[in-house]
Amino acid sequence: MENIQLQVSGLIKRFGTETVLNGIDLSVRKGEVVVVLGPSGCGKSTLLRCMNGLEPKSAGTILLDGEEVTSDSKKIAQLRQKIGMVFQSYDLFPHKNIMDNITLAPVKVQKRSKKEVEQDAERLLKRVGLWEKRKAYPRELSGGQKQRVAIIRALCMNPEVMLFDEVTAALDPEMVREVLDVILELAESGMTMVIVTHEMQFARAIADRIIFLDNGKIVENSPPELFFTNPQTQRAKDFLQTFAYEKRRTAIN
Amino acid sequence: MNLNFDFMQKYLPWYLEAAVLTVKIAFFGILLSLLVGVVCSVVQYYRIPVIRRIISVYIEISRNTPLLVQLFFLYFGLPKIGIVWSAEVCAIVGLAFLGGSYMSESIRSGLESVEKSQIESAASLGMSKLLTMKEVIFPQALAVSVPGVCANVIFLITETSVVSGIALADLMYVTKDLIGLYYVTDEALIMLVVFYLIILLPISIIASFIERRLRYAGFGN
Amino acid sequence: MQDSGISVLFMGSNFLRLLEGLWVTLRISLIAVILSIPLGILFGMFMTLKNPISKAVSRVYLEFIRIMPQLVLLFIAYFGVTRAFGWNLSADASAIIVFVLWGTAEMGDLVRGALISIPKHQYDSASALGMTKIQTFIYVVVPQTMRRLIPLTINLTTRMIKTTSLVVLIGMTEVLKVGKQIIDANRFEYPTAALWIYGVIFLLYFLACWPISILAKKLEKRWR
Numbered sequence: 250m251e252n253i254q255l256q257v258s259g260l261i262k263r264f265g266t267e268t269v270l271n272g273i274d275l276s277v278r279k280g281e282v283v284v285v286l287g288p289s290g291c292g293k294s295t296l297l298r299c300m301n302g303l304e305p306k307s308a309g310t311i312l313l314d315g316e317e318v319t320s321d322s323k324k325i326a327q328l329r330q331k332i333g334m335v336f337q338s339y340d341l342f343p344h345k346n347i348m349d350n351i352t353l354a355p356v357k358v359q360k361r362s363k364k365e366v367e368q369d370a371e372r373l374l375k376r377v378g379l380w381e382k383r384k385a386y387p388r389e390l391s392g393g394q395k396q397r398v399a400i401i402r403a404l405c406m407n408p409e410v411m412l413f414d415e416v417t418a419a420l421d422p423e424m425v426r427e428v429l430d431v432i433l434e435l436a437e438s439g440m441t442m443v444i445v446t447h448e449m450q451f452a453r454a455i456a457d458r459i460i461f462l463d464n465g466k467i468v469e470n471s472p473p474e475l476f477f478t479n480p481q482t483q484r485a486k487d488f489l490q491t492f493a494y495e496k497r498r499t500a501i502n
Numbered sequence: 503m504n505l506n507f508d509f510m511q512k513y514l515p516w517y518l519e520a521a522v523l524t525v526k527i528a529f530f531g532i533l534l535s536l537l538v539g540v541v542c543s544v545v546q547y548y549r550i551p552v553i554r555r556i557i558s559v560y561i562e563i564s565r566n567t568p569l570l571v572q573l574f575f576l577y578f579g580l581p582k583i584g585i586v587w588s589a590e591v592c593a594i595v596g597l598a599f600l601g602g603s604y605m606s607e608s609i610r611s612g613l614e615s616v617e618k619s620q621i622e623s624a625a626s627l628g629m630s631k632l633l634t635m636k637e638v639i640f641p642q643a644l645a646v647s648v649p650g651v652c653a654n655v656i657f658l659i660t661e662t663s664v665v666s667g668i669a670l671a672d673l674m675y676v677t678k679d680l681i682g683l684y685y686v687t688d689e690a691l692i693m694l695v696v697f698y699l700i701i702l703l704p705i706s707i708i709a710s711f712i713e714r715r716l717r718y719a720g721f722g723n
Numbered sequence: 724m725q726d727s728g729i730s731v732l733f734m735g736s737n738f739l740r741l742l743e744g745l746w747v748t749l750r751i752s753l754i755a756v757i758l759s760i761p762l763g764i765l766f767g768m769f770m771t772l773k774n775p776i777s778k779a780v781s782r783v784y785l786e787f788i789r790i791m792p793q794l795v796l797l798f799i800a801y802f803g804v805t806r807a808f809g810w811n812l813s814a815d816a817s818a819i820i821v822f823v824l825w826g827t828a829e830m831g832d833l834v835r836g837a838l839i840s841i842p843k844h845q846y847d848s849a850s851a852l853g854m855t856k857i858q859t860f861i862y863v864v865v866p867q868t869m870r871r872l873i874p875l876t877i878n879l880t881t882r883m884i885k886t887t888s889l890v891v892l893i894g895m896t897e898v899l900k901v902g903k904q905i906i907d908a909n910r911f912e913y914p915t916a917a918l919w920i921y922g923v924i925f926l927l928y929f930l931a932c933w934p935i936s937i938l939a940k941k942l943e944k945r946w947r
Contacts, residue, residue, distance in 0.1 A: 562933060562936070563929060565932075565936065566881065566885075566928070566929050566932035566933045566936055567885070567925055567928045567929050567932065568884075568885040568886070568888035568889075568928055569885075570888045570889060570891070570892075570899070571888055571899065571921070571924055571925050571928050572925070574899060574902075574921045574924070575921040575922060575924075575925050578906075578917045578921055579917050579918040579919075579920075579921035579922055580918070581917075582914070582915040582916075582917050582918035583915075583918060656790065660790070660791070660792035660793070661792070662792075663792035663793075663794040663795060664792075664794060664889060664892070666794075666892065667891070667892055674792075674794055674795070674798070674892070677798060678798070681802050687802045687803055687806045688803065688806070688807065690802075691798060691799055691802060691803045694795055694798065695791065695795060695799070698790075698791060698792065698795055699790070702790045702791075703790065706786070706790055
């Protein structure tokens with residue numbers, strides 16, 4: 250196919266004797282938003298971590314723009330500049346203020362001028378409403394604010410693909426929205442993204458395609474409308490069922 | 503207690519000279535300890551094979567033998583196989599041999615306190631190992647290591663008192679000399695204590711100040 | 724000639740004499756540790772009192788003992804106290820006094836640390852269960868502090884052993900002094916004896932301290 254940006258084929262990942270990913274084949278087109286769903290422990294996060302070489306894979310290949318992603322390669326640092334990743338735990342650098350958190354890697358890794366990066370940062374910070382916080386330290390920010398900064402920090406590397414690993418899982422419920430809005434906006438701008446999330450509404454709204462993982466395998470690979478209204482497998486049905494609540498008590502009359 | 507102030511005044515220069523020696527040995531010894539400590543802790547942190555084993559043997563030996571015995575071996579023993587160092591060099595090397603392991607443990611506990619996710623997020627930004635160490639791990643480790651390092655500095659300064667055992671004219675040596683020569687015990691001991699306080703108190707106060715600052719500055723996440 | 728130095732060790736009773744010399748310092752450290760433990764526990768509890776005077780006193784005591792090189796304390800006890808009070812303290816007795824004073828301070832600080840490390844909610848939940856203060860202390864505080872304290876106390880023992888090597892500097896005949904005597908006696912036949920004797924003393928100290936450190940480390944890991 251044309252315009253394949255990220256190509257995963259035959260990916261296997263074992264931890265000791267346990268097989269976490271068991272032959273994953275997946276291709277992501279340029280500008281496509283793929284949401285990975287699945288019960289906890291199904292290997293969603295591991296899949297993302299393999300995609301940017303944080304976990305060495307046991308077998309298979311992952312190609313980004315035709316270049317192999319291997320965790321032991323010296324070129325991985327080079328390659329990672331093209332893949333931005335945002336984690337559940339934000340992981341801002343606590344000893345640097347917001348602006349320095351954002352500019353550190355572009356300046357030190359990509360050797361871009363500090364001025365230029367700061368202009369990028371300014372534009373992005375203003376867009377998410379955090380420009381006033383540029384001199385603050387991470388500890389002074391709320392979880393939602395920290396997560397938005399973490400997204401900007403990854404964006405300032407000008408990545409071609411963004412990976413989101415349960416970025417709202419650690420947030421208080423009222424802060425989830427502000428983070429997801431940023432990601433939605435990013436999707437509109439045409440960024441290629443792979444997203445692991447537990448927010449079903451969000452998944453349905455943002456995804457071009459839903460990947461349903463179970464026991465280390467892709468069980469469903471379908472457009473969101475189809476997946477949410479008419480899942481093809483029993484396992485996906487069961488999974489979706491866990492998010493629905495039925496009224497158990499009949500009204501007292 | 504009737505103190506002989508004339509005596510104290512007369513021998514003040516002796517003490518000053520001895521204090522300079524104590525400070526000099528402590529300064530170079532501690533500097534070397536820090537160097538040894540950084541190297542050892544980094545090797546252990548990255549689990550570099552073989553060298554890491556050698557270093558843990560060194561740390562066990564260094565932590566489980568007294569400095570005085572280390573110095574006797576360096577000063578009296580080693581010359582027999584042709585390694586002849588002056589007493590001063592022995593004292594500095596001995597102090598570094600002892601202090602290196604203490605520093606290493608303090609620095610390592612700092613390095614290991616930095617969460618793995620910090621390193622991963624640095625990696626995902628394309629940062630190299632070296633850059634990650636310099637920009638992400640080390641600055642955060644410092645906040646955790648510094649109190650231990652400060653305690654080690656004070657410990658190592660007090661440990662310099664044993665260099666009198668290999669005939670270096672430090673504060674202890676001068677005191678013992680004066681007691682032996684003139685039997686002016688009280689005066690000699692008071693000057694000894696005062697000199698050690700002059701050296702150690704400011705450092706101890708600075709150390710606890712730094713510690714408090716670090717605690718309040720606590721980065722959090 | 725090269726390997727002749729080592730034979731000094733096995734001549735006559737030389738090795739035995741070294742061991743006896745080591746025992747001199749080991750004995751002092753054992754006595755000091757055994758006395759320091761109960762005194763340190765008392766001192767540690769004393770330090771947790773909220774009274775400002777007791778706080779100030781214990782603080783000054785702890786800081787002074789800590790900041791002064793132990794050798795200075797030894798000198799004060801051996802040369803100073805002897806004259807000031809007209810007591811005739813032997814080197815042995817002054818060493819024990821100094822190391823008990825030092826051990827009590829260190830032990831006290833460990834006890835204090837362990838006591839204040841118990842989170843307040845432990846006390847709260849104990850009283851919520853209807854326990855009295857004494858019951859809380861016996862069933863909640865003591866077991867938890869013990870787990871923390873025992874490895875640290877064992878560690879204190881190795882520190883004590885290392886520190887007692889200083890007594891040679893106030894003229895006691897211990898392992899370093901015995902070593903020197905042996906070296907001097909064989910100065911002409913075995914000029915390399917110093918290397919071997921001091922090397923062996925080094926090793927002896929290591930063998931005395933290392934197993935104790937390992938034990939402390941093991942317990943610390945298991946009880947964390």
